[in-house]
């Protein structure tokens with residue numbers, strides 16, 4: 001770039017949003033050399049050197065060149081930048097970009113570091129939010145769902161919000177376990193069997209007979225010879241049961257038995273021990289999948305983790321705009337009448353070691369303020385039923401009460417309920433459960449994997465309980481078992497950050513993925529995630545589609 005009068009006239013126009021914001025008066029060439037030579041100084045100064053710095057790297061005013069110029073500017077300071085980060089910077093003025101580079105250089109003392117959009121969020125301390133001004137519903141967007149209205153009922157009797165009774169003493173635990181046991185026992189007793197159901201205190205005396213016992217599993221062990229043993233308990237006593245490895249069918253079932261399972265076991269009573277012949281879980285009754293007349297759909301959104309630097313803000317904005325009719329596949333968006341939100345709205349604070357390093361918004365109230373702003377942008381004709389997750393600002397122990405208004409605000413189309421939450425939506429019995437127990441069941445039932453959380457949900461349905469292993473889950477000993485699974489046409493869980501879908505005995509199972517990129521902590525934990533994918537289930541057709549918002553081009557998977 002030349003000097004003198006020509007330099008003074010130079011204007012810099014990096015982005016297209018507000019040309020005045022991007023204009024900087026130039027300085028003389030000598031000032032430029034003194035103040036903005038990155039080979040002399042690894043951290044750029046700010047506005048005083050802006051024009052010089054731009055001149056130094058040859059930035060030209062043309063809009064179409066701004067991406068290249070950002071790359072050049074970063075390279076000049078010994079930094080690489082990925083495409084997502086460039087996208088973010090395109091909207092910023094030069095002064096801000098130089099401030100950001102300065103902060104990045106403080107983080108990266110060494111040269112040649114690659115700056116990602118996630119890191120950019122960290123240094124800018126901001127989450128990009130769409131605004132109402134950004135949303136312009138196209139005239140050809142006619143949401144059918146609006147015409148249908150809503151027909152739903154929250155089962156408040158099954159919601160812990162405002163009803164917690166437990167103080168955590170022994171009596172509370174006894175009441176909780178008894179309630180759990182008696183509910184499942186009555187289901188098991190109703191299952192047809194050739195064998196008489198006998199209480200455990202009488203079972204041992206019926207030597208030589210084939211009987212059925214019902215109990216809660218206290219212990220499961222492998223014997224020295226490779227057989228399995230179970231010690232079960234009912235309200236009258238305990239019983240030791242052996243399952244021989246040669247009895248393939250019974251052995252395979254026993255392999256899937258976990259601690260605290262409540263099961264019926266058909267046994268042959270011997271003099272010294274009882275031998276299992278068959279094992280029965282309470283399981284779901286077999287029924288047909290329910291469909292409805294209205295051409296309505298439910299979308300599933302969970303695990304946004306708003307406040308995290310890994311929150312997929314740009315992709316979430318894309319999804320919100322799509323819900324407003326902006327983008328392809330309008331015919332799918334038009335039918336969405338409900339969003340089920342299965343928890344982890346905000347990232348919270350202190351949920352895992354060094355979480356503060358992953359937070360862009362470190363104040364939990366601010367995290368929820370951002371969440372409110374995003375929810376406001378979801379069209380009013382979409383009813384949002386929301387439960388909390390383990391990252392949200394309610395007690396950690398399940399059942400968790402609903403997120404309060406002072407956190408999540410009050411919007412006419414948002415209904416905040418407890419976790420687990422139970423509702424009838426358009427005639428379907430729906431269970432919303434965040435899904436913390438999916439981790440423990442996956443770890444304990446052979447064959448399950450975090451890559452297929454829907455299969456873990458099926459194991460919950462078989463056990464008719466949302467958190468079957470008591471010790472391995474943080475469960476408040478309420479006097480009634482809030483985790484009991486009664487009728488279920490649809491169950492939606494989050495927590496595992498992995499999309500999945502299956503049908504089991506007429507129940508639709510949807511695991512709703514996430515809107516957070518994998519954190520380093522999650523990578524260490526071996527998580528598998530499918531960020532920015534929106535599952536949408538059509539209640540008339542009984543069909544699911546998954547839309548991918550991870551890339552600019554919204555696609556059906």
Ligand SMILES: [Fe+2]
Pocket residue numbers: 303305344389391495496497
């Ligand atoms: Fe989560």
